[in-house]
Amino acid sequence: MDEKHVDDSVNTKSINEKLKSLDKESATVEYTGIWGKLIAALCICFSLFQIYTGFFGAFDAMIQRCVHLSFGISLVFLLCPTKKAWIRGGKVNPLDLGLAILAAIPPIYILVNYQSLILRAGTVTTTDFIIGLLGIVMVLEAARRIVGTSIVAVVILFLAYGYFGPYMPGPLAHRGLSLEQMVSHLFYTTEGVFGIPLGVSSTFIFLFILFGAYLEKTGLGKFFIDIANAIAGWASGGPAKVAVISSALQGTISGSSVANVVGSGSFTIPMMKKLGYKKDFAGAVEAAASTGGQLMPPIMGAAAFLMAEFVGVPYMEVVKAAVVPAILYFIGVFLGVHFEAKKENLVGTPRSKLPSARAIMHEEGHLAIPLLAIIGLLASGYTPMKAALGGIVISIATAMLRENTRMTFGDIVDGLIKGARGALGVLMACAAAGMIIGIVTKTGVGLKLASVLVGMANGNEIILLFCTMLTSLILGMGVPTTANYVITSTIAAPALIGLGVPILAAHMFVFYFGIIADITPPVALAAYAGAAISGGDPLKTGVNASKLGIAAFIVPYVFVLSPALLGIHASAGQVIMTTITALIGMVGISSAMIGYLYRRLNAIERLIIFAAGLCLIDPESFTDLVGIGVMIVLVAFQYFRSRKVNA
Incomplete structure (x- = not known):
């Protein structure tokens, strides 16, 4: 990249401000002084606990998830204050400190009274009820702070359905759940807050996020942009093709569409505008490419780990199934960029001004070793936890091979902190989504809604697929991918399976459209992020991104109609x-x-x-x-x- 590229790119402070304004998971505050050190120590302890259980094996399901939630929910209340204006001199506001302690009490209560709760087997005392109700309220408030109000609204809607069951119309009616029944089921069993989503978060997801944090520390993201520039920077519309390639690579280590847009887009979007791309199209290229990152193996979005659990297959099977659809997606975006460049006669950057691929591989190529290693570990039969741990160790070791990428002890510690902070959004989304699953299983509404969907489609597979697509897109407009997938996989996926769609294809279908909501207007967060950097119109950027990402709207229909695309039978x-x-x-x-x-x-x-x-x-x-x-x-x-x- 030339010097002007650096001048044209958005400065780091502006990037962080844009990211925090669009992505609540990134909108955590930074404390200084003693409070900064105490919170950093809490993050380090959180990461070390997860690493310990990764090496020596997880505790009993309820214990593992309670400790995981205790750390996470306390950190959310500390890092996402009630009002940022209350923070003075880098100190935590007393109210937020009190809430952080209060939020940790319910899961700790389960840990302390674990044996007696097992012996009572679903019978809750008055104290149990009060503590459980407090826990549910605190989970919802923490989710609101770190994820957003949309997921809280959806959870409350399901809770209301559970309570007002007798008053529901037609086939949706049920006998109803009392408050005691809901608290008992949602907080004291592994079918609510502490259900499968939080179980996956407390094992696989956290360690993969930590792995991603260390890969970022090594400078792998910069290597991706540099090598993409060397490969495609000279071609027609070079910077746009660089954005597609680098975002595809960046997606292998990041599960956030908005973070991908802001991270790589701060370099690629100014380059595209300079070349002659219109603002709305430049932002759209980065939005479409970055959104596809969550579809890119081996480290896909967090929902992919949930899919492996829900479908009952090893995570590597999900990875294998996702390879061809992900390639088709990025080829579709690449083709769109190519045709636009040809139509507007946009040339690339002269080869003389581009870095040499050989030189880049010589200086930074070793940074890709951890990514190749984790693929090898997963393919060799290692569990995702062991593979992620191996990847963390290998990423630190390979960074030490060259002086320009070598990590200091401070970098290693900082990786522990960033990994813990990066996991909070997914953690709270999983805890909140667990309550949705709890209500679905307790009331049987999943099967009822599935039968309603099949009835609306009159047994027609294409109509049912279209209805499922709309449901996923609408939910994805405000609900994060993890929660979106949980809802659609428990409601819509069973309807598809009932019509003969293979279970993995059905779950992959709803997973895809939950992600693509990030570029689908009117609420297209990735497109908004791209427009914020390009200075374009968010709606026009979203429309252009949807046109470029048309593969994502079509490919899911392909692998449902022809499961061979996923390698099924x-x-x-x-x-x-x-x-x-x-x-x-x-x-x-x-x-x-x-x-x-x-x-x-x-x-x-x-x-x-x-x-x-x-x-x-x-x-x-x-x-x-x-x-x-x-x-x-x-x-x-x-x-x-x-x-x-x-x-």
């Missing part, structure tokens, strides 16, 4: 053929969305090539032949027409 040949036809279809769809192939497409040509692309997306021999035939004719027509015009 398919030979290598079937996977390859399905992938090739889907790729050709992506060329048609992307060119139609941008309006360019070898030259500008008119309205009729765009319609024809879009239809041809859709034919190739549908995994049937007849539609494949029709799609390929139409594509060949139109491509040939475009090619010879463009040559004639150029001549």
